[in-house]
Amino acid sequence: MATSSSSTLPSGCGVFTTVPDVFFIPEFVFGGLVWILVASTKVYMDNPQGWVMFVSVFCFVFTTLWFFLFISGVNQKSSVWPTLDVAYHAIAAFFYLSASVALANVTIRLQNDSLNFKSYQEDIAAVVFSYVATLLYFIHTILSAIRWKSF
Known part of the structure; x- marks a missing residue:
């Protein structure tokens, strides 16, 4: 008897209790914090924070759309969902890594600017949260790939 994808992908409240899908909530939280912190800082002409905002x-x-698709059970209708899950989270991890590096670079350049100390502090927090979001998306990718390989 062949295992179908619908037997292993969660739907409904199962999304809150299965690994790697339990990572959706912290991805929301840390991604939202990056978005809020970067949006509240000053943007300079040579500042790549536009990319950081786009990514976040x-x-x-x-991720919100993906989460609701999983909760609604749409992921049960096709065997392509595990592949899409791995692909999305891999892209998100790569995007967040690139945004984290760019944001860290901006933050290092703001270090000696005493006039923008508040922006510097907000950027430090945004860098930390951005790397945490990167790590969460990366872990989600690895665990989704393990689940995908088990099909």
């Missing part, structure tokens, strides 16, 4: 908003919105 894109991942927040798409």
